Amino acid sequence: MGVTSERARLRDRLDRATAKLGSPAAVVDLDAFDANAAALAARAAGKPIRVAAKSVRCRALLARVLARPGWAGVMAYTLPEAIWLVRTGVTADVLVAYPTADAVALGELAADAELAAAVTLMVDSVDHLDLADAAAPPARRAAPLRVCLDLDASWRPVGSLHIGVRRSPVHSAADAGRLAAAVAGRAGFTLAGVMSYEAHIAGVGDAPPGRRLRGAGVRWMQRTAWPELRRRRAAAVAAVREHADLAFVNGGGTGSLAATAADPAVTEVTAGSGLYGPTLFDAYRAWRPTPAAFYGLPVVRRPSPGVATVLGGGWVASGPAEPSRLPTPWLPEGLRYKPDEGPGEVQTPLLGPGAAALRLGDRVWFRHAKAGELCEHVNELHLVSGDQLADTVPTYRGEGRAFLG
Structure with a gap:
């Protein structure tokens, strides 16, 4: 056909x-949604997929995908969202993808031992630890706060050239080791994980329609940047493990799922956009979700x-x-x-x-x-x-x- x-x-079906x-009328085709979920799990090759809530924004569909084999845990985009998802029973394992400065939410998290065990905060500097301490001093916490180090995955091939998003100042293995030591030396925190999101690989289509030269340039960049990231991520994880027994090392997104899952340093991957199959993923060669x-x-x-x-x-x-x-x-x-x-x-x-x-x-x-x-x-x-x-x-x-x- x-x-x-x-x-x-x-069109006939939707009408x-x-x-x-x-x-x-906003519609999700469950046949395509479920097929995409199964395809992503197959691409993860046995490593659990943490669903990116930002890409779904619907509790019923988050619960649907979490009930499927190969999917475990949620990546939230704000701390209040993470707290809500735990309190409403969607999950008991939430990684907050971005650092928070929400003192009210930090106070709510720190006051509830069940929440503190279920939610992991993102940090990329000692300043984030200071913010948490100001909102909820360690002596007043019901339990230690779980934190994850955000390792910058961008590519810096020469000098000040930076290819990728501007996320974290923690770029090298030495950076990661220093921050891990600081977390380990602070009362009231548990270092639970490391995350590195390779946006220049997972978030950039390598076959943009009508832009052949750009596509060729993106493919060259990704081929060249990927080996460097694998080496640096392995070294950074090793440096962090000198200070903590990590529960997880998270990486990737829909656009890099199979490649990231094959990285030995990574224990889990993240995906979300591939469930809905938006048009930006029409520009990827490796795998295109069904809309x-x-x-x-x-x-x-x-x-x-x-x-x-x-x-x-x-x-x-x-x-x-x-x-x-x-x-x-x-x-x-x-x-x-x-x-x-x-x-x-x-x-x-x-x-x-x-x-x-x-x-x-x-x-x-x-x-x-x-x-x-x-x-x-x-x-x-x-x-x-x-x-x-x-x-x-x-x-x-x-x-x-x-x-x-």
């Missing part, structure tokens, strides 16, 4: 399943025979301001934005061969550029199996939780 007919069948729903998350907007205007205008649509993803961050009108095929308008907050005119056949009330199905950011625009996700509506579940937003909003 060709790609065109497969997409036509997908049938959501025929009685209002708009916008599983969509949102449907109704056609409300036909200003001319070649233009169909939908209500809303400007759900732009974070990151550099470029076309790759725009949502993609996916179904029906043959749609494109009007260059001088693009996706708008209240209306989005669409051009192309697919526009001519659209009628008022028809749905256009979009794919978001990123995964979990879709959930910041809707209160509910409609779960579809085949052409049936299986369930409707709240997003974080639908439960009144906007951890970064």
Whole structure:
């Protein structure tokens, strides 16, 4: 069956399943979601996958994937989110991916021994330890606070050249050893893990559509940077282990899952975006998830025979301001934005061969550029199996939780 007919069948399934729903309608195709979860577990080759909650932002779907073989634990993006996920029974093992300066949440964590055992904080300097001590002095803690060292995974091939995201100042094995010694020497803390996220590998597509030269450059960079990271990560983990018995060494993301899982220094990997399959992962050669998350907007205007205008649509993803961050009108095929308008907050005119056949009330199905950011625009996700509506579940937003909003 060709790609065109497969997409036509997908449109028919989504339309049938959501025929009685209002708009916008955000949908997760459970068949694709489960298939992606199984494929990611296979790529992890036996190492447990910690699900990245930022890429899912729905408790029901976090619980669904955690019930599958190969998945264990959550990577949260804020401490209040981590506390909420533990208190609501989603998990008893949360790694907070980013450092916190939330004194109220630190105080709540430190006052509850069960929470303190379930949540691991991210640190990359002694200053983070000072913040925790100021919020909850060690003598007043119900239990020691678990911490994880954030090892900068970026590539520094020469001089001040830095390729990758700006995360942690802990770059070398010596840096990691010094911080590990400082944690080990502080009362009220337990050094539980090391994390290193290779964003320049996991988060950069190596086959961007229509950009062959960029793709070749990305592939060269990744081939060259990867061996250096493996050597440095192994040395850093060894330096940290001189000061603590680590419970885990975490690495990777959807875009580097198989390669990171093959690194002997890593004990667990992280993935989340691959469950939904947003458009940014269309630019990866190693593995492309099946698109599983969509949102449907109704056609409300036909200003001319070649233009169909939908209500809303400007759900732009974070990151550099470029076309790759725009949502993609996916179904029906043959749609494109009007260059001088693009996706708008209240209306989005669409051009192309697919526009001519659209009628008022028809749905256009979009794919978001990123995964979990879709959930910041809707209160509910409609779960579809085949052409049936299986369930409707709240997003974080639908439960009144906007951890970064």
